[in-house]
Amino acid sequence: MSHFPVFFDLKDVPVLVLGSGDLADAKARLVARAGAKVVRWDRLAAGADLTPFRFIIAAPVGDEIDLAALRAAASAVRVPLNVADTPSYCDFILPAMIERGPVTVAVSTGGTAPILARLLRAVLEKAIPPGYGLLASLAGRWRERVTAALPDASRRKAFWETMLAGRIADLALAGQAEAAEAAIAEALASDHPMPSYPVALVGAGPGDPELLTLKAARLIGAADIILYDALVGDGVLRLAKREAKLISVGKRCGDKSSMPQAAINEALLAAARTGGRVVRLKGGDPGVFGRASEEISYLDAHGVSSELVPGVTAALGAAAALRCSLTQRGVARTLTLATAQTEDGMADHWAGLAKAGGTLALYMGKAAAGRLARDLIAAGLDPATPAVAVENASLPHQRETISNLAELPFALADGRFDGPTLLLIGTALAQTQDRISSVLEVAPAA
Structure with a gap:
């Protein structure tokens, strides 16, 4: 059965709810909250008049209602019927709903899997914070004033896009209603009511799109231009709208095939000057070996504002995938994030890390693993210290190996x-070594 979603205004609409149990009570509360005039019957009496009702919802307990007779009676007077958990008797479906003020989102599986619909609703509830209700209310209050101030349809459309996805939206989503109102008024009073967007430097996390922050997902979905590192997962890029322009700027952390940083800076500035929403998408966290400060400084020097949106860095994504704590009370009190892309002659550097103890997370460590192991052992780190290498952390094709x-x-x-490989080295890993070894391939002895 295919379905076409329609929202009805139920204010003062008579709705019959049949059934005597808790589920019928819940259905009655649901439609009453929508403003309907709810009539409750435990059973369907023979010859009962159903013509006064616009909709009928049945949630029987056991066999207290003859569903075939109910279906025939409702059809005879052309009143749509819904029977809880019985799709074959339904003329319409009651979806799982998310309500954010004027915003209503419905999720339905066509009656085939109601529990799945509820689970999807839980996911969407996290992705659609209550601030969207405030944002919708603001749009409603300002609708006529915006139309009067911007009679040109194209300029008005651009204004609404700015309001609903830019700084004003950020204020509303943060619950700052007065500041959002003031920003709308200021924008309309300006000679240029469509303010430029700040460039967003967004952390894409280790690859799994479910590890994105809600703000990161929102900015990616609204972006007109996305400049992304090659480390950004395809699943994250699929969140971009269809018409968004996607520009690959290569890898990071010293990869020689990357676009030079100067060229990335220029491309970022050129994108910002288009006036569209620009996202600079970086694998992991933009502030961890992501050269974020260089790009922010370059944009600042050219009068372009920016914002930084954190992401889950690879070390934390890998630890989560391994179900491993990187710190341990009495064992590892520190966590050091370092890049393995260093020059030779770093003996003092590695000696300091070895003496600090704790756990080392070494990014881009595959090619340098031999030198790193040699230098860390020479600096005093025990050769038997547990070590785990993780490639493509958090993705379905993740690979791992455990050794020392x-x-x-x-x-x-x-x-x-x-692929990109992270090295985790430290005694804390021994605490979970047995559990990790059950899913990882143990490295061969030298």
Whole structure:
């Protein structure tokens, strides 16, 4: 059965709810909240007149209602019928709903899987914060004034897009109603009511789109231009709207095939000057080996505002995928994030890290694993220190191997690891070594 979603205004509409149990009570509350005049019957009496009702909802307990007779009676007077958990008797479906003030979102599986609809509603409730209700109310209050101030349809459309996805939206979503109202008034009073958008430097996380922040997902979905690193997962890019322009700017963290940083800066500035919404999408967190400060400084120098939206950095994504704590009371009190893309002659650097103890998370560590292991051992780190290498953390094609510091280079030498690889080194990993070993391949001894 196919369905076409329609919202009805139920204010003062007579609705019959049949059934004597808790489910019928819940259905009655649902339609009453929508303003309907609810009539309750436990059963359908023989010859009962159904013509006064616009809709009938049945949630019987056991066999207290003859559903075939109810269906025939409702059809005879052309009153749409819904029977809870019985799609074959339904003329319409009651979806799982999310309400945010004037905003209503309905989720339906066509009656085939009501529990799934409720689970999807829970996901959407997190993705659609209550601030969207305030934003919708603001739009309603300002609708006539915006129309009067901007009679040209194209300029009015641009204004609404700015309001609903830019700074004004951010204020409303943060619950700052007065500030949002003031920003709308200021924009309409301006000679240029469509203010430019700040460039958003957004953390895409380790790859799994479910690990994005809600703000990151919203900005990606609203962007007109997205400049993204090659480390950004395809699942994240699929959140972009169809008409968005996607520009790959290569990898980061010292990859020599990358677009030079100067060229990225220029491309970012050119995108910002189009007047559209620009997102600079970076793998992991933009503030962790993502050169965010260089891009922010370049934009500042050219009079372009920006904002930084954090993401889950690869070390945390990998630890979550391994169900592993990177700190441990009495074992590892520190966590050090470092890039393995360093020059030779870093003995003092590695000595300091070795003495600090704790857990080391070394980014882009595959190619340098031999040198890293040698230098860390020379700096005093125990060769038996647990070490885990994780490639494509959080993605379905994630690979991992567990060994110790001395054996780590051999674990990575067989060519199986050909993507971005993170190295986790530290005693804290031993606390979960048995559990990790059940899902990881143990590296061969040297």
